[in-house]
Amino acid sequence: MSQPQLGPPPTCQSPEHTCGVSVVHEIIERYGGNPEMLIPMMQDIQAAEGYLPREHLRTLGRELGVPLSRIYGVATFYAAFRLQPKGKHTITLCMGTVCYLKGADQISAVIQDEFQVKPGGTSPDRKFTFAPVNCLGACALAPVMVVDGEYFGGLSASSAVDILQKIASSKKPSEAVAKADAKQKTAAQKNGRGSQNP
Numbered sequence: 001m002s003q004p005q006l007g008p009p010p011t012c013q014s015p016e017h018t019c020g021v022s023v024v025h026e027i028i029e030r031y032g033g034n035p036e037m038l039i040p041m042m043q044d045i046q047a048a049e050g051y052l053p054r055e056h057l058r059t060l061g062r063e064l065g066v067p068l069s070r071i072y073g074v075a076t077f078y079a080a081f082r083l084q085p086k087g088k089h090t091i092t093l094c095m096g097t098v099c100y101l102k103g104a105d106q107i108s109a110v111i112q113d114e115f116q117v118k119p120g121g122t123s124p125d126r127k128f129t130f131a132p133v134n135c136l137g138a139c140a141l142a143p144v145m146v147v148d149g150e151y152f153g154g155l156s157a158s159s160a161v162d163i164l165q166k167i168a169s170s171k172k173p174s175e176a177v178a179k180a181d182a183k184q185k186t187a188a189q190k191n192g193r194g195s196q197n198p
């Protein structure tokens, strides 16, 4: 397979280089402009940016002579690739049957509304990535969400938002999680639920 000739980087019209020309061109040069190294190049772009920005992929395709459809095919085939930026915190909300029957849909709605984030997406301020799932295996604590690995059970829409707001505003997220977790544990004990950690 012939390799494209690498000239000087194309001129970027964006003052913030949102086109990714400089980043992408540097990565292409690292691999000698070899289109067969497409996946490692995409991995490097994700390592540099935290995800695969659309304009970066356009630039990559243009420079390598690879159709954008093929690049998106690769990006969507491998679960490790992200086409959206990841938030500082990840909310995993259970939407399984037990949690759903106990109000998970209302919790989901209020999270989407409060933080302007859609399922599978990231909030505009990049604080939260919202990832609903089918079952977290902690049905006895329904409704349940996990934030950065910490379990919160027996939630209501308002308590979920309260926990997330504390996490969002905390300068030390781990402390906020601990405080929120302690508060939630107290509520759970009052309800006779015991610890939320599985």
Ligand code: FES
Residues within 6 Å of the ligand: 094, 095, 096, 097, 098, 099, 100, 134, 135, 136, 137, 138, 139, 140, 142, 143, 144
């Ligand atoms: S249904 Fe929610 S944890 Fe199982």
